[in-house]
Every structure is written in structure tokens, then in C-alpha cells.
Amino acid sequence: MMNLNKIMFLLLLLFSSMYTISTNSWISCWMGLEINLFSFIPLIHSTSKFNSESMMKYFIIQVISSSMFLISIIFLSLNFINLFWSYLIMNLSLFMKMGSAPFHLWYVQIIEGLKWNNCFMLFTWQKLAPMILLTYNYFFTILILIILLNSFFGAIKSVNQTSLRKILTFSSINHMSWMLMILMLNEIIWLTYFSLYALILISLIITFNSMNLVSLNQIYMLKNNFLISLIILINMLSLGGLPPFLGFYIKWISIYYASLNNFLFITILMLFSSLIILYTYMRISYFSLTLLNFKTKWFNSFLANNLSNKFLYFFLFFSMFFLNVSSLLYF
Numbered sequence: 001m002m003n004l005n006k007i008m009f010l011l012l013l014l015f016s017s018m019y020t021i022s023t024n025s026w027i028s029c030w031m032g033l034e035i036n037l038f039s040f041i042p043l044i045h046s047t048s049k050f051n052s053e054s055m056m057k058y059f060i061i062q063v064i065s066s067s068m069f070l071i072s073i074i075f076l077s078l079n080f081i082n083l084f085w086s087y088l089i090m091n092l093s094l095f096m097k098m099g100s101a102p103f104h105l106w107y108v109q110i111i112e113g114l115k116w117n118n119c120f121m122l123f124t125w126q127k128l129a130p131m132i133l134l135t136y137n138y139f140f141t142i143l144i145l146i147i148l149l150n151s152f153f154g155a156i157k158s159v160n161q162t163s164l165r166k167i168l169t170f171s172s173i174n175h176m177s178w179m180l181m182i183l184m185l186n187e188i189i190w191l192t193y194f195s196l197y198a199l200i201l202i203s204l205i206i207t208f209n210s211m212n213l214v215s216l217n218q219i220y221m222l223k224n225n226f227l228i229s230l231i232i233l234i235n236m237l238s239l240g241g242l243p244p245f246l247g248f249y250i251k252w253i254s255i256y257y258a259s260l261n262n263f264l265f266i267t268i269l270m271l272f273s274s275l276i277i278l279y280t281y282m283r284i285s286y287f288s289l290t291l292l293n294f295k296t297k298w299f300n301s302f303l304a305n306n307l308s309n310k311f312l313y314f315f316l317f318f319s320m321f322f323l324n325v326s327s328l329l330y331f
Contacts, residue, residue, distance in 0.1 A: 005042070012039040013125070020129040026073045029133055030066065033097070036129065037062045044118045054113030061096065061106045068093035087137045098130040100180075101149040104173055108157075111165045116209040119165060123172045124198045127179075131190075135183060143180060148269060150177035155273035158280045162216040164208055167280060168201070171239060174277050177270060182254045185261055193250045197239075200247055204235045219284055233285035240278035 016039060020032030037059070044055050072090035075081050092103075099107030099122075111119055134143075154174025161167050175197055183190045207228065213219065219232070238245035243252075251274070258267045 009039045009042045013043065013121075017125065017129045021132040026076065030070050030073060033066055033069065033129060036126075037066065040121070040126065043121070044114055051113045051115075054110035057106055057110045065093045065096040068096070084139075087139065088142070091134065091138055091142060094130040094134050095146060098127045098176070099173070100146055100176055101153040101173060104150075104153060107173070108166060108169050111169045112163065114165075116205045119168070120202060120205045123168065123201055124194070127176070128194070131179065131183060134180075135187070138184075140184075143184065144266065147177045147180050147266065150174065150180065151270045151273040155276040158277050161280070164213055164215065164284075167216075167284070168204070171277060171281075174273060175239075177273075178251065178254055181258060181263065181266065181270070185257045185263075189253055189257055193254060196246060196250050200235055200238050204232065204239070207231055207235075216284060229285055233282075236281035236284055237278075240281045241274055242278065 013036060016032050016035035020029050020036065023029055023032065041055060041059060044051065044058070068089055072086050072093065075086040075089070076083070080086075096103040107122075111122070114122065150173050154170045154172075154177065158167055158170035158174070161170065179190060179193055179197075182193055207213075211218075211228070234245060238247035241247045241251035255267055255271075258264070
């Protein structure tokens with residue numbers, strides 16, 4: 001249950017991001033990012049020592065990136081150096097702020113100390129303002145390099161992970177490459193991608209949080225409940241972009257717009273990385289669905305009490321059959 005203080009900071013977090021992307025001044029954008037930072041810190045604060053460590057790491061990295069962003073604004077205002085270097089510093093600060101590769105190491109480290117609801121905010125909402133600011137001034141060559149690095153690191157580093165938080169973190173890095181690519185082409189399609197990715201992710205996080213799952217080994221116990229294992233499997237396959245699930249729709253549209261703009265080589269590389277990370281997704285639910293099944297009354301009762309949220313069952317249906325409806329609407 002959230003108290004009034006956290007509700008106030010949550011509203012401030014939401015409004016600060018909206019203020020950042022709606023203002024027409026660089027210094028106002030910097031102020032919005034700072035308000036966003038200082039409203040997110042109380043939300044992730046906890047008495048746990050791991051949480052406190054993650055909070056301090058997040059604060060230090062965000063202060064460094066905000067300082068770089070402010071320095072680039074000063075350079076632009078005073079014409080102190082070439083515009084190329086000013087915009088380069090600004091772009092690097094935004095990449096660092098959103099946890100993009102090759103500045104992703106802090107992003108992976110702090111995830112382990114956060115709760116699932118804070119992880120969701122960091123995976124989705126905290127990337128919104130930096131991504132939109134990136135569209136104002138970016139260098140095509142550097143952005144293409146960052147897209148390929150996100151796709152590569154997100155796929156390769158997820159293979160040997162056993163922590164569910166880190167798997168979703170590298171998944172977020174991989175999806176960031178798709179978002180950055182489509183952000184250059186069509187902002188409406190990017191917003192669709194971002195929204196549907198958030199829907200798939202929140203379904204997984206609600207399941208993990210209600211089951212108190214943090215490690216890949218705990219998925220083995222899900223063989224006691226086939227429906228929950230199926231929900232995780234469907235959403236993981238949807239997150240990987242496998243047809244006919246919801247995640248395939250957003251990647252299908254992204255590939256279509258990328259091919260129209262002659263991004264074929266980059267799209268092929270990103271598709272190969274998606275196949276690698278799809279192996280990681282399938283590994284999560286493989287054992288719970290294929291090994292010998294047994295039932296105990298106390299465990300089924302425990303699941304029923306903690307997973308009574310009808311949203312999960314609705315989203316299972318929505319994720320499986322959305323592609324058929326959306327394809328008719330699109331054409």
C-alpha cells in the first residue's frame with residue numbers, strides 16, 4: 001500500500017517527464033530531468049542495504065549525466081566550442097541517463113537492489129523523456145552505432161543470466177535498440193511500440209511480484225500450476241516477438257518501416273539478436289512446462305490467493321489473439 005508521500009512523488013515523477021518533453025527550452029528540459037531524478041529517489045528508497053546501494057549508484061550516475069547535459073547546454077548558449085561536440089556531449093548524456101549501451105553497466109547493477117514495481121518504472125517511464133529529447137538533435141552515425149551495441153549486448157549478455165531481474169534488464173536494453181531505430185522513422189509507431197512493450201512487461205512483473213520470483217531456479221516450482229507457467233511463457237514469447245503474439249505485431253511494423261527507409265542490414269542484425277534473446281525467454285518456462293507435474297493442495301491454494309488478479313488472465317487472451325485483430329485493422 002502506497003502512502004501519501006509516495007503518491008505525491010509518483011505524481012511529481014509523471015508530471016516532470018511530461019514537462020520535460022513539452023517545454024521549448026534546453027534549460028527547462030534540464031530542470032525537468034532534475035525534478036524527475038529527485039522524485040524517483042524517494043520512490044526507490046528502502047531500509048534494505050541493497051536498495052540503499054542501488055539508490056546511491058542511481059543518484060551518482062544521474063548526477064553525472066545531468067552535469068554533462070547542462071555543460072552541453074552552456075556550450076550551445078555561449079558558442080564555446082563546435083556544435084558537433086556540444087550535441088555529442090548532449091547525446092552521450094542522454095544515452096547514459098537511459099542506461100543505453102555502452103553505458104549500461106550501472107543500469108544492470110542497480111536492478112538487483114530494486115523492487116519489481118521500481119524496476120518497471122526504470123524499464124519504461126524513466127526512458128521516455130531522454131528518448132524524446134534525443135529526437136531533437138542526434139547524429140545518425142552515432143545513433144546507428146548505439147542501436148547495434150544495444151542489440152548485441154542485450155542479446156549476448158542475457159544468455160548466461162539466472163536472475164530474472166537481469167534477464168528483463170538485458171531484454172530492456174535489446175528492446176531499446178528497436179525503439180531507437182523506430183524513433184528515427186516514425187514517432188507514432190515508436191509510441192505504439194513503447195506502449196505495447198510496457199503492457200507485456202507489466203503482465204510479467206505482476207506475475208513475478210505476486211509469486212515472489214527472483215531467480216531462474218524458482219521457475220521450476222511453477223510446474224505445480226500450468227496456467228501460471230503458460231502466462232509466463234506466452235508473455236516471454238510475446239516479448240521476444242514470436243508470432244502470433246502481441247510482441248510480433250510491434251516488431252512486424254518496425255521491420256516494415258525500417259525496410260521502407262532502407263535499414264535492411266541493421267534490421268537483419270537486430271533480428272539475429274532477437275533470435276538469441278528468444279532462447280533466453282524460452283529457457284525460463286521450458287522446465288516448468290516439460291518436467292513431471294505434481295500437485296499439492298497447499299501450493300495451489302497459495303497460488304490462488306496471490307494470483308487472483310484477473311488482469312493476468314485477460315492479458316493472456318489479449319496477447320494471444322491481438323495479432324489477428326490488429327492485422328485486420330492495419331490493412
